[in-house]
Amino acid sequence: MITIKDIAKKVGVAPSTVSRVLANKADFYTAETVAKVKTAARELGYKKNQSAADLVKQHSNVIAAVVSSVKTNFAGEIIEEIQKKAAEYGYKLIVVYSHSADPVEQKSALMTVIERPVMGVLLLSMALSDDNLKLLEEAQTSFCFLSMGFDDDRPFISSDDLAIGYQATKYLIDKGHRRIGFAGLDRYPNTGRLRLAGYQKALAEIGVTPEDHWVQSGDYSYESGLRAMQQYGAKTDLTGVVAASDMVAIGVLNQAHLFKLSVPDDLSVIGIDGTEMCEIVQPQLTSISQDFYKMGVAGVERLRQLDLKQQVVKNKQEFVPTKLIERGSVTYAAE
Known part of the structure; x- marks a missing residue:
């Protein structure tokens, strides 16, 4: 039996995208994407099954964190706070690691997340390629970047x-x-x-x-x-x-x-x-x-606002203050 995953593979989009297009929830997709999905469904002889339709309707309490696997230790503090804040609201957390600069690994990590029901995605220090950003946007899943700011209109919570x-x-x-x-x-x-x-x-x-x-x-x-x-x-x-x-x-x-x-x-x-x-x-x-603790808390709060359809988030892009802490590794320059 042909499934939405078969259509997704043929078109090169996420299964969740196929589900929404076939459920006539395609407002945020390009006309080209909608046409490709519907053409592939016809060519493959797809017959709608109710479980696939239910996947679109299902409400999820799962937050996904996609983490850049750079060799530094900052991410642990953000994840720790995401976990704590998510637990307060009864949410579950899944963590997926990806090499930040490799588009293939990025896509693999994103597909792991968006091919299942998730409430939203937090991307930790991830510089997504244009194609992978489009893939995430087309999945119509709420998302926010943490610890990385941008010059365009992508949502983020980061230091300046x-x-x-x-x-x-x-x-x-x-x-x-x-x-x-x-x-x-x-x-x-x-x-x-x-x-x-x-x-x-x-x-x-x-x-x-x-x-x-x-x-x-x-x-x-x-x-x-x-x-x-x-x-x-x-x-x-x-x-x-x-x-x-x-x-x-x-x-x-x-x-x-x-x-x-x-x-x-x-x-x-x-x-x-x-x-x-x-x-x-x-x-x-x-x-x-x-x-980093504040970034983690703010990220969960952002996804919660979007999930509950509260007022539109006014500041899609938020800078978290930093602090200079003096210890012992700096002194005055020698004359």
Whole structure:
């Protein structure tokens, strides 16, 4: 017997999309998508079965979190709070991991989620490809990005990454540093691009143009921090480094130690995220701390509002405040 999954496979859309189109709930789909689905149904000889129709009508109490599998530790704090807040409302949570930059893996993760009834989807630091964003939109499932902002109208709850890059760099500048590196960030997706722009803005205000080797790319991982510090070298001309994550900061710190450089006397290091890792290393890491707990709570609340069809969410795009926490990894630059 032909099922909606067979039609979905033929057309290249989610089964939930097929269900809604065949149930005449196609208001949010393009005419092209509707035509393709109905043509495929006719060609395959599809006969409607009631269980498939019920799938569309079924109300779900399941929230799905799709998590970028970058090698940093920020996601655990968001997931923990999503889990707690979801439990308060009687919701269940499923977590699916995906490599953020790979469209094929992204699609696989999304299909795992949207081919079953879910109340909504929270995407943690996921830079979806255009095709995968369209796939998610066509599924007509509520969704919100967490810990990643955008220039277009996609819904998100995030820190202001431009402000983060600026604040971290300005803090070092106020401590007398002028030769400041930025280590371990992916400079192309929005998060890295905006943090880099904030860094450049702060330096431009004091008339400093960063040299090419000051900015070392990476993937926010511990290994990225090690590699960045190795590129800076034991005789680095930098006096301060902004690390793209706490894990990057620890990599920079440990490699600096291997070079017999003292942090913060020879090199000041400031991390971004402010997770528990900042307090279990020596010296403890000064950080721009993000409120991941608030992001998790706000994400669940957003999906709940949409599910209950409460008033239209006024601020589809919400910035969560950050906080500078001074610890022991930054000091004044030597005269």
